[in-house]
Amino acid sequence: MEKLTITTPSDVLSFIGHTLGFWPQESLVCITLNENSIGATLRIDLPRQAGQELPHARTVAHYLTSDTNATSILFAIYTSETAQHGQAKPHAGTIAALTGILAQQGIAIRDGLFVGDETLSPYDGEPGTSLALPVSSTQTSAINAESIYRGSFIEPTNRSTLPTTGQEAAKAVAVEHHIDTIAAQPTNTALQQGRKLWANMFDSNTFPNGNDCHALVANLQFPAIRDWLIADIPGVDEPMQRILFAQADQTPKWSRIEWAQQLLLHAYARTSPEHAAPVLTAIGYINWWEGRGSKAHPVSPARPRHQPCLPPGAPQRSNDRLRHRRRLEHEQRNRLQNTALPPALRNQSSNCQSKAWPKSTGDSGHQLSSTTTPARQPLTGF
Structure with missing residues (x-):
């Protein structure tokens, strides 16, 4: 060294x-x-x-x-x-x-x-x-x-710069359509399809189109699917909880993590505030893994209060669809056993900047x- x-x-x-x-x-x-x-x-x-x-x-x-x-x-x-x-x-x-x-x-x-x-x-x-x-x-x-x-360079503050969004109502409707589709599927099918969508984005060398971005954001609305997708980011084959808390023995693929952040920022620009919170949570995890706890917290807020972005006259989800969605969330959450967020994503005043996950010197893409x-x-x- x-x-x-x-x-x-x-x-x-x-x-x-x-x-x-x-x-x-x-x-x-x-x-x-x-x-x-x-x-x-x-x-x-x-x-x-x-x-x-x-x-x-x-x-x-x-x-x-x-x-x-x-x-x-x-x-x-x-x-x-x-x-x-x-x-x-x-x-x-x-x-x-x-x-x-x-x-x-x-x-x-x-x-x-x-x-x-x-x-x-x-x-x-x-x-x-x-x-x-x-x-x-x-x-x-x-x-x-x-x-x-x-x-390397030094930014003036720890505030992350997020892309701007527009046409919120249309984006919200598009995401809600995918949410309804996911909620109507059996648990394992929904999870497998969400992970396949995410894997295909990693394998591509171009950014996904708007429809795929809306589908990704919709999958992230379901906490257990979200947690699986976050755990898939580092590209290591270990239990999900160990990955989420940076306790895995394998070295993460840092170039893959960097690409994931770019994909998430791309998707964030194509969603509405109503659906943005889980996207920001995933970005917060990446900042925490990379040792930037001070950046992890500002981009990982609690789900914001908002007025629905649906346009006047837009159809609302039926009670049956809501029940399907809640069932999926409940069943998949049991698989995770209520994994908590790391401290840096919860507490702004005590953000440790020592990195959560050691960097591998062998990953030239990082x-x-x-x-x-x-x-x-x-x-x-x-």
Whole structure:
């Protein structure tokens, strides 16, 4: 494995940005270390209210101690709050609480950075001293240059950009037609046909047409079919629950996962808000697998409240069809035994950025190597 030489605070921030894939805001970022080797990278929202420092520190420590090799950490506070001469740094209580809790676990804090909107400085340094550097210095750091050369880039925020949609009423009607067809089928038939449709999309080198997109979105409306389709994404032959929670022993096919995200975004642009939630859930899983918990949550909302997108006079599903749909959902859900969503898709304030699924260096189709943290990356110079 290549050595990663980090010699300056700007290198540290560049490493964080390229590891997460975005520039953190109002965040605490921690990197676990074992001597001169990097472990996991964690980003978590800063406490929003006074009195939350200790619970917040316990949550952070819980994540960090999952790296059993960690002996120390680097941290960076990203905030728009300014430090004043003679006063404690913003979020000093959070860092003090974290220092004490980690010390009980035998983990020391090696160093810390305070990152404002314009400048960065040592966390324990006085504001306005010569130690402060412009945040723009990260753009000329060696780590930033190397990461960009490898194809990585840092987005300004963790918000995922979703394609726009239009003609919502017509799209909703098209999806509902496929939903009715699926609900009328025997359970196994519906599941097999949904997985076959999905497999054919993976085998193709072009995006599916509108009708196939509507059929895919319709299949995703049934939770158990949705979960099977999500589990089919990595291309590994293991139990579904192990795949969904990134616990499979086999290495996922990262190029296949990247193609799945493109397919889902393509389908999202061809659906209506009424049917978008499960599509976003699948995209959220992909972000979580790739170690982007902060992106997984924003694109994985609870099913939004909405007004029906059916046009006036459109036929409504009959009670019989609704019963068929509920039966299918119930029977297939039993096969899954109520698998829960991973934490990153449920909780925005505690999104761990250490990757859920280790990347294989043998998959040349995966283009995210410079935006995920290896399990143990040697570094020198810091």
